[in-house]
Amino acid sequence: MNLLEVEGLEVRYGGIRAVKGIDLRVEQGELVCLIGANGAGKSSTLRAIVGITRAAAGSVRYGGAAIAGRPAFELVREGLVMVPEGRGIFHQLTVAENLAMGAFARDDAPAIRRDRERIFALFPRLAERRGQTGGTLSGGEQQMLAIGRALMSRPKLLLLDEPSMGLAPILVAKIFEIVRDVARQGVTILLVEQNARLALEASSRGYVMESGIITLADDAKKLLADPKVREAYLGEGVE
Amino acid sequence: MKGRNPALIWVGAGLVAIALLALPFALAQAGTAWVRITNFAILYVLLALGLNIVVGFAGLLDLGYIAFYALGAYVYALLASPHFNLHLPFWLTLPFGALVACLFGVLLGAPTLKLRGDYLAIVTLGFGEIIRIFLNNLARPVNITNGPQGVSRIDPFRLGGFDFGKSETLFGLAFSAPIKYYYFLLAVMIVVIITTIRLQNSRIGRAWEAVREDETAARAMGIDTTSIKLLAFAIGASFGGLAGGMFSAIQGFISPESFVLVESIMVVSMVVLGGMGNVWGVILGAVLLSFAPEVLRYTVEPVQKSLFGRSLVEPEVIRMLLFGLAMVLIMRFRPAGLLPSAVRKRELAERKE
Numbered sequence: 393m394n395l396l397e398v399e400g401l402e403v404r405y406g407g408i409r410a411v412k413g414i415d416l417r418v419e420q421g422e423l424v425c426l427i428g429a430n431g432a433g434k435s436s437t438l439r440a441i442v443g444i445t446r447a448a449a450g451s452v453r454y455g456g457a458a459i460a461g462r463p464a465f466e467l468v469r470e471g472l473v474m475v476p477e478g479r480g481i482f483h484q485l486t487v488a489e490n491l492a493m494g495a496f497a498r499d500d501a502p503a504i505r506r507d508r509e510r511i512f513a514l515f516p517r518l519a520e521r522r523g524q525t526g527g528t529l530s531g532g533e534q535q536m537l538a539i540g541r542a543l544m545s546r547p548k549l550l551l552l553d554e555p556s557m558g559l560a561p562i563l564v565a566k567i568f569e570i571v572r573d574v575a576r577q578g579v580t581i582l583l584v585e586q587n588a589r590l591a592l593e594a595s596s597r598g599y600v601m602e603s604g605i606i607t608l609a610d611d612a613k614k615l616l617a618d619p620k621v622r623e624a625y626l627g628e629g630v631e
Numbered sequence: 632m633k634g635r636n637p638a639l640i641w642v643g644a645g646l647v648a649i650a651l652l653a654l655p656f657a658l659a660q661a662g663t664a665w666v667r668i669t670n671f672a673i674l675y676v677l678l679a680l681g682l683n684i685v686v687g688f689a690g691l692l693d694l695g696y697i698a699f700y701a702l703g704a705y706v707y708a709l710l711a712s713p714h715f716n717l718h719l720p721f722w723l724t725l726p727f728g729a730l731v732a733c734l735f736g737v738l739l740g741a742p743t744l745k746l747r748g749d750y751l752a753i754v755t756l757g758f759g760e761i762i763r764i765f766l767n768n769l770a771r772p773v774n775i776t777n778g779p780q781g782v783s784r785i786d787p788f789r790l791g792g793f794d795f796g797k798s799e800t801l802f803g804l805a806f807s808a809p810i811k812y813y814y815f816l817l818a819v820m821i822v823v824i825i826t827t828i829r830l831q832n833s834r835i836g837r838a839w840e841a842v843r844e845d846e847t848a849a850r851a852m853g854i855d856t857t858s859i860k861l862l863a864f865a866i867g868a869s870f871g872g873l874a875g876g877m878f879s880a881i882q883g884f885i886s887p888e889s890f891v892l893v894e895s896i897m898v899v900s901m902v903v904l905g906g907m908g909n910v911w912g913v914i915l916g917a918v919l920l921s922f923a924p925e926v927l928r929y930t931v932e933p934v935q936k937s938l939f940g941r942s943l944v945e946p947e948v949i950r951m952l953l954f955g956l957a958m959v960l961i962m963r964f965r966p967a968g969l970l971p972s973a974v975r976k977r978e979l980a981e982r983k984e
Contacts, residue, residue: 444850468853480848482841484974493841496834497853545853 394453395420395549395580396441401450403436410436412604413450418549418582423575425583425591425612427625428601434584435477437601438551441582442467442474454549469497471548475555479538483527487518490526490537494544504544511540514573532563539570549580556587568594588625592616600625651817655810666809670881672921673816674874679901679917680827680910681870686899687908687972688831689863690843692752694895695739695759699868701890702735703728703875705766705776708885711786714777721788725876732872733865735762740864744857759895766887781886785879788815795880812881819877823870827910830866839863840974904961906968915969923957924950 396418403411411433418424426434439445441452443464452460454472464474482490491511495504512519515536521529526537535555542550555571556564568590575581575594585591592598592612600608600621608615615621622628658665682696706728710719743754770778787796787808795815798807830836838859841849850856879885897920905916931946961969 442851444847463855463857464850465853465855468851474851476847476851480845480851482844482848484844485840493837493849493852496838496841541852 393420394418395422395455396582397451397453398437398441399451399453401437401440401452402448403433403440403445404448405436409448410604411440414601414604414606416599416606416609418580421578421580422597423571423581423583423595425585425595425598426601427585427588427591427598429625430586431603432601433604434601435553438474438553438582438584442472442551444474465497468545471546472551473542473545473547473549474551475538475542475553477553477557479534481526481529481534481537481541484525486523486525487529487537488522490541491518491544494541497545507544507546511543514543514570515540531559532566535559535563535567536570539567539574543574543579547579549582550574552581552583554584554586556585556590564590588621589616592621655813656804659805659807659810663807663809666807666813667881668922668925670809670812670816672918673813673820674878674881675898675901675921676820676914676917677823677870677874677877678898679905679913680823681867681874682898683867683902683907683910683913684827684830684839684870685863685867686902687913688836688839688843689860690839691860691863692748692755692899693864693867694752694756694892694899695762696755696867696871696898697890697892697895698759698762699732699736699871700875700878700894701762701766701887702732703872704879704885704889705782705875706731706872707876707879708782708785709775711880712782713784714782718786720790721786721876721880722790725873728876729869729872732875733869736864736866736868737861739868740861744860756892756895759890759892763887763890766890776887779886779888781884781888782879783884785883785885787883788812788880796883809881812877816877819873823873824910824914831910835859835862900958904958904968906970906972908972908974909968909970912968912970912972919969920954923954927953 394417396416398414398416400413400415401411402409402413414433414437416424416426426437428434436445440447443459443462447460450460451458454467454470459467459472482493485493488508491508492504495507498504512522517533518536518540521533526534529537539552539555552571555567559567564587571581571583572594583591583595592615595612598610598612598615599606600615608618608621610618616626655666655669658669678696678700681699682693685691685693685696707721707724709715710717710724710727711721712718739755739758743751746754766776767779769776770780776782787794789795795811796808798805800806838849838854841852841854842856842859846856878889901916901920902913903916904920905914906912927950928946931944931949932942935942935944965971
C-alpha cells in the first residue's frame with residue numbers, strides 16, 4: 393500500500409520553478425531515498441509534501457487522503473513528520489526540553505515519558521547530555537537530537553532532509569546506521585541525500601532528481617549499478 | 632524553588648502579603664501623592680506583563696503597545712462619562728475595554744504574522760501612532776473622542792453604594808480614593824501575575840518558546856505557529872486594555888497625549904531592563920522605572936540647592952540624563968536584564984561565543 397503518493401508536484405518561488413512536476417511514491421514500511429545535487433529541488437519537494445512550502449500544482453496523497461494545502465502542524469498529528477535541513481533543533485533548550493517539544497502534538501504523558509526513555513536508549517549520547525542545551529552539542533549529536541525529537545511525535549512517515557550534511561565521515565556512517573535502525577522499527581522513511589552511495593545502500597528504492605525533475609527511478613541496487621548514476625553521483629569513472 | 636522548605640515559602644509569602652496590604656497606609660504618611668504613584672506603578676506592571684507575553688515569551692517586538700492601553704482607556708472613558716452621557720458600570724466597561732484591545736491585537740497581529748524582528752517593530756510602531764492620531768482626530772465630523780481636548784469627568788469605579796472616588800473611614804482607618812484603587816489594582820495585578828506564570832508553564836508557553844527560537848522547527852513539531860502568535864498578541868493586548876480602563880477611572884481625564892510613542896518605549900524598556908521573559912524581572916523593571924523618575928523629581932532640586940546654592944539643571948533634564956545612564960549601565964553589565972530568564976541568559980551567552 394502506498395503511504396505517500398506524489399503526482400505532478402510543482403514548487404515555484406516567484407518565477408522560478410524549483411520542482412517541475414514530479415511523481416514519487418513511498419510504500420508502507422519502505423525506506424526510499426531521493427538523491428541529487430545541490431539545488432536539484434529535493435528539499436523543496438519535502439517542504440511541499442509536509443506543507444511548509446505551498447505546492448504550485450500537483451497532488452500529494454498521504455495514507456490515501458489528499459493533503460495538499462493542509463498546514464504542516466496538522467499533518468504532524470497524523471504522523472507525517474519532517475526533520476528539516478540543518479536539523480532545526482532549539483539551541484537554547486536542553487536536550488530533554490527539545491525532546492518534549494517533539495511530543496507537542498501528543499498529550500499522553502506516561503507514554504511520552506516511555507518514548508523519551510526509548511530514545512535515550514537508542515541514543516546513549518543524548519541521555520548523557522540530557523541537561524545540556526542543544527547549541528552545545530556537536531553536529532552529530534544535534535542530528536541525533538533532531539531525529540530523536542521527530543520520533544517523539546510517533547511518526548508513521550518520516551521525511552529526513554540531508555541528515556548527513558556537515559558531518560564528519562565517521563558520524564555520517566553512524567547517522568545512516570540510526571536511520572536503518574529507525575526504519576527497522578517500522579517507521580516508513582523518505583530520505584533526501586547528497587551522499588548518494590550511503591543513501592542508496594540503505595534504501596530499497598531510489599529516485600534521482602536533477603534540476604527539478606526526476607530523471608531516474610528504480611530499485612536502489614539497480615541505481616547503484618547504473619553507469620550514469622555511478623559517474624554523476626558516486627564519483628566513479630565508467631570503464 | 633525546588634528543595635526549599637515549603638513552610639518558609641509560606642511564611643515569606645505571608646510577610647509579603649502583609650507588607651503589600653499595609654503599604655498604602657505607610658505611603659500615605661509621606662503624602663497621598665505616593666499612593667497615587669504606586670497605583671501608576673501597578674498599572675505599568677500590568678502593561679509590562681502584557682508586553683512581556685508578546686516580546687518576552689513569543690519573541691515579537693512590539694513598539695506600539697501603548698495603543699492597547701489607549702484603546703482600553705478610551706472604551707472606558709466613552710462608556711462612563713458625560714461625553715456621551717453614558718454611565719455604564721465598571722464591571723462591564725472594564726472587561727469590554729480589554730476585549731476591544733484584544734480584538735485590535737488580533738487585527739494588528741493577523742496581517743503582520745509573516746514579519747519578524749525589525750520589520751515587525753516598524754509596523755507596530757506605525758500602528759501605535761495610527762491609533763493615537765485617530766483618537767486625536769475623531770472629533771469631526773462626528774465627535775467621538777473629543778480630539779485633543781480628551782475626555783474628562785470620567786466615572787470612578789462604583790459598586791452599589793461603594794464609590795472608589797470618595798474618601799471614607801472604615802474600621803477606624805482613613806481610606807482615601809487612591810488607597811481604595813490600590814487594593815483593586817493589587818488584586819488585578821495578582822490575578823494577572825498568576826495567569827502569566829500559568830501561561831508560561833503551559834503548552835502554550837512552550838509553543839511560544841519554540842516559535843521564538845525557530846519558527847520552521849516549531850511548525851515541524853506540530854505547533855500552529857499562526858494561532859500561537861495571534862494568541863500572544865491577543866492576550867498581551869487585553870492586559871493592556873485592562874490597565875487602560877483602570878487608568879481612565881483613576882485619572883478621571885484622558886487625552887491622546889497620554890499615549891505617545893515614548894510611553895511605548897518606556898514599557899519596552901521596563902521589559903528589557905527587568906529581564907525579558909522572566910515575570911519577576913519584568914515586574915521589577917516596571918516598579919523601578921516608574922518610581923525612579925518620581926524619586927528623582929523630589930531629590931534633584933534639593934540636592935542641587937545644597938551643593939551649588941541654586942538649581943543649575945532642570946529636574947526633567949537630569950531625570951532623562953540619569954535614566955539614560957542607568958539604561959546604558961544595565962545593558963552593559965546585565966545585558967539579559969536585572970533578573971534574566973534562564974533561557975535568555977543562555978541565548979546571550981551563546982551569542983558571545
